[in-house]
């Protein structure tokens with residue numbers, strides 16, 4: 102595999118704190134003040150998600166873990182009845198933006214659709230910002246009028262505008278904004294590929310990073326085998342000036358659920374990345390294992406680039 106698992110995985114597991122007692126997964130990560138800040142999805146025993154915060158000095162071992170959630174669903178907020186999920190962290194203009202999923206129950210009286218199984222499908226892209234990882238300022242639901250999730254904000258403006266990838270099922274779209282609040286220009290970027298490891302659904306992983314060749318992004322893709330969905334990771338490269346243009350993509354997954362903690366958990370066979378930290382030539386990729394624990398793997402830019410194939 103292109104990604105090499107850290108031998109000490111998992112780096113975070115559930116605790117006795119009620120809010121993170123069932124599972125912790127899907128970690129965003131960013132280097133700040135010489136440390137790695139991890140913001141993860143924490144699930145309580147009722148299935149409600151909040152965001153937790155942990156800090157690591159070396160990127161692998163967790164040195165500090167906040168005893169209370171960094172972000173909880175707003176009481177009486179219809180869009181967050183099942184919680185706040187799957188954060189991504191983007192440093193932008195000296196602040197840290199958190200894109201996350203506002204999750205609720207989709208109850209329109211119709212019979213459940215295939216993707217409703219186990220996953221409530223009322224999902225909205227929400228945005229918040231923090232300066233110190235202690236206080237979080239909510240910006241709000243930024244894509245109010247459609248179900249979408251897996252939003253990643255680009256870390257710089259492109260052509261004078263902010264850009265975001267998000268995921269109306271089952272594919273990745275781009276959207277643009279002048280003020281981070283109102284998003285427009287929604288357009289399809291890339292979708293699942295029939296017969297491939299990412300044939301079922303795909304979504305952005307960690308926010309894209311700018312490299313000389315363009316925008317590089319880890320993403321997740323699923324396939325269905327014997328009636329079971331398997332979440333894997335891949336990588337894609339997008340045009341520097343027009344990231345709605347895909348240049349290259351992984352013909353094979355760069356990480357598949359193979360370790361015990363990726364195969365057995367709250368949801369079997371899931372590796373789900375939300376964070377990437379650059380350390381010189383090394384990349385640290387933070388991901389959830391089987392929707393229950395937080396793991397990390399390493400790779401290099403060269404290895405990711407050589408795993409790509411032009412589209």
Ligand code: BMA
Pocket residue numbers: 126127142186187220332368371373389392
């Ligand atoms: C998605 C989200 C993620 C989860 C994944 C795999 O729909 O709920 O938080 O990791 O499914 O179960």
